[in-house]
Amino acid sequence: MGMESRVLNSLSDDHLGRLAPSSSLRAKSRPRTFKSVSYTRGWIDKQPFVEGGQEWECLAEALYFEARGESVKGQFAVAEVILNRVKSPLYPNTVCGVVNQGTGKRYQCQFTYTCDGNPENINEPSAFRRVGKVARLMLNGAPRLLTGGATHYHTTAVRPSWAKKFPRTADIGVHRFYRHPRS
Template sequence: MKKLKGLLLASTLTVSLFAFHTNVDAASSTHTVKSGDTLWKIGMKYGVSVLELRDMNNKISNMIYPGQRLVIPQTISASDKELLARLVQAEAKGEPYAGKVAVATVVLNRVDSPLFPNTVKKVIYERSENGSYAFTPVQNGQINQAADSSAKKAVEEALTFRGQGKGSLYFYNPETSKSKWILSREVTTTIGNHRFAK
């Protein structure tokens, strides 16, 4: 009888541990902090926001210590990162690196805003009331061109910076824009040939 109870307890414990382990792995992964790590570097490595890292790990500051285990929140999918990098490549080709990060940030801000769809793909392929796409590269097919390493890095940086900017939801080139509506939006910053607004 004792042996049966022991076997039952061991199998229950194994199932419980397996279920718990499965839930943790499905929702997130972990990172053991090494000497020289910062939340920014960890965020860049995994493509997650520093704010999300802090929140997920109940941290009120950016202080971390070697040996600490941090839970890494889920990030956007690899296909969404690639799509976003292709948009950045097409929209910000020839612009400063900071402008590329800002273009990616606009898309992420839209994903986080209740005014826009809630996925990267839906934001990028969103159509206006007149049927045109929100982003010119989708309309003209440039979205299908491969992204370079600078555009990919800009996406990773935008993901790491997510939630810390000025809330830009739009960008435009004031030299070529014909929309009076976009010119009426509050400008948050100007980088290269683009104005960013909300």
């Protein structure tokens, strides 16, 4: 089931008009040059909601399940990690490849929501709209200046063994960010 189907199946009829962009917005999304990005809720809420293809779906879904409770800055930071992995030869070269790496092996994947056995339902449409905007902006070339090139992160609630071996590059919200030593 695609992202749009999961989103639409989890929303009531009164949310559909607000979530689905007009057909003109669904048309080609052109990369643009960013003069500045403000990592605030007010700024992101003023940005248009524009869907994209499969890469947008994968990034928006990952941000929803991994960072919807974080600040906008934290959401951009998680998106940076995913895109930094796409650019690294150590990981798959697509957003969907990075997000789904290891999926199929319970709790042995890169992003826990893809292999924890729980259904991926979008139950918070406003949170999905916000992370969808972050995903679109990042895929359109928003600057990646928050994490110092991080390829990994974890919440402060856990202490993965790899974190001792990787240089920490940033702390944002409840996430700690790290760069793979060979990246």
